[in-house]
Amino acid sequence: MTVFERAPYVATINGEVFRCLVCAGGLFTSRTIKLNTAGMEFLDLAWANKSSLGVICTNCGYVHEFLGDAVQLWDSASGMRV
Template sequence: MAKAVHAWLGDTRITCQVCRGELFRERGVKLNSTGMEFMKLAWADETATGLICWHCGYVHLFVNRDIELRRVKM
C-alpha cells in the first residue's frame, strides 16, 4: 500500500493545485525525450518526483532535488 507524505520545498508546504489537499503519494517519473527514445537511451533521461494528490489524484511533477517528503502515519 502507498505511504502518505507531506511535501515541503524549503519552508513552504506544498498543497494540491486542484483541491488544496496536503497529502500525497510519491512516485518517480521518467522525463523521456524523443531523441533519447530514438537512440534507445531513454534510461539516461532525467527523473522527476511525482506527487499524486491523495484526495483528487492530480499529479504534480518536481525536478527540484530540494523537495522534502515527510511520511504521515495514518
C-alpha cells in the same frame, strides 16, 4: 478503491508546506517519472537526471511533477523524512 500502496506523505517545498494545486489537499504519494530524454537534451535540461518526482494528491489524484530536489516528502504517520 485503493490505488495508493504507501502511507501518505506531507510535502514541503524549501521548507514551506505544499498543498494540492487543485483541491488544496495536504497528503500525497510519490512516484518517479521517467522523462523522455531526447526532448530534454534539446531543451538543455539533461541536468535534470532524466527523471522527475511525481507528487500525487491522495484526495484528487492530481500529479504535481518536480525537477530538482526542492521538494521534500515526510511520512505523515511517523514524521520522518522519506
